[in-house]
Amino acid sequence: MITLDSLTKSYDDHLVVDGVSLELPSAGVTSIIGPNGAGKSTLLSMVSRLLGVDAGTVDLDGLDVHRAPSREVARRLAILRQDSHTPARITVRELVELGRHPHSKGRLTPACHAAVDAALARCDLADLDRRGLHELSGGQRQRAYVAMVLAQDTRYLLLDEPLNSLDLVHATALMQLLRTLSDEHGTSVVLVLHDINYASVHSDRIIAMRDGRVVRDGTPEEVITEEALSDVYGAPFRVHHLDGDRIAAYYR
Ligand SMILES: Nc1ncnc2c1ncn2[C@@H]1O[C@H](COP(=O)(O)OP(=O)(O)OP(=O)(O)O)[C@@H](O)[C@H]1O
Numbered sequence: 001m002i003t004l005d006s007l008t009k010s011y012d013d014h015l016v017v018d019g020v021s022l023e024l025p026s027a028g029v030t031s032i033i034g035p036n037g038a039g040k041s042t043l044l045s046m047v048s049r050l051l052g053v054d055a056g057t058v059d060l061d062g063l064d065v066h067r068a069p070s071r072e073v074a075r076r077l078a079i080l081r082q083d084s085h086t087p088a089r090i091t092v093r094e095l096v097e098l099g100r101h102p103h104s105k106g107r108l109t110p111a112c113h114a115a116v117d118a119a120l121a122r123c124d125l126a127d128l129d130r131r132g133l134h135e136l137s138g139g140q141r142q143r144a145y146v147a148m149v150l151a152q153d154t155r156y157l158l159l160d161e162p163l164n165s166l167d168l169v170h171a172t173a174l175m176q177l178l179r180t181l182s183d184e185h186g187t188s189v190v191l192v193l194h195d196i197n198y199a200s201v202h203s204d205r206i207i208a209m210r211d212g213r214v215v216r217d218g219t220p221e222e223v224i225t226e227e228a229l230s231d232v233y234g235a236p237f238r239v240h241h242l243d244g245d246r247i248a249a250y251y252r
């Protein structure tokens with residue numbers, strides 16, 4: 001379990017994460033939704049130690065994330081940032097191999113190669129592994145970053161808008177893959193999504209943020225309602241029932 005206790009962050013005088021306390025489970029798929037600027041990425045960045053906290057703590061299965069050695073954190077938790085980029089010109093395979101760094105100390109073992117191959121295959125990149133990252137389409141590149149995070153092979157997977165640039169088929173495939181990792185490998189997946197219908201259909205739990213706070217936290221049945229979504233986003237959503245799922249719409 002990851003326990004967030006009173007996490008707080010300000011930029012200048014602007015409070016962007018306002019004393020958030022939460023327990024993220026050690027299994028299952030948890031989606032974080034909310035409008036632009038709600039503080040979702042800032043929260044995830046603090047949980048994964050990409051960003052320091054102004055106040056509060058993050059406990060990762062007994063490890064104080066902001067005090068523990070970074071390798072210890074990286075063996076348990078992987079994060080896909082919203083704005084991934086690598087400066088050097090590297091191939092897809094080389095990028096995914098970087099995900100093994102916390103395990104390999106720079107020397108890839110047979111287990112590392114197997115994990116890299118599996119991650120490439122899962123992200124439909126097996127045929128593109130020798131390509132330079134700069135030679136890919138936006139969606140292919142996004143899948144390469146997801147593969148890098150999967151290759152890290154951690155109990156906790158934090159993904160900030162992993163569906164960015166993906167077509168509907170690859171987006172659905174990725175959500176199905178995350179569901180499978182959770183169901184069959186016991187991975188805890190925590191992801192930020194703007195497409196609330198993917199959150200609705202594939203999550204066990206949905207956390208909604210607005211103005212740096214958690215304003216809803218519950219099952220899709222509890223959070224994907226016209227009342228809750230209208231409150232979270234300040235817009236009049238409609239919620240339809242389709243094949244047993246709740247599908248939200250706001251187009252006009
Ligand atoms: N480095 C920074 N300096 C100043 N303000 C920042 C910085 N990073 C984020 N902010 C501000 O903090 C607030 C929360 O940003 P954050 O990136 O966490 O939002 P978000 O919920 O992830 O939004 P989005 O859906 O657009 O990704 C925003 O108002 C943003 O402008």
Ligand SMILES: [Mg+2]
Nearest residue numbers: 040041042082
């Ligand atoms: Mg964000």
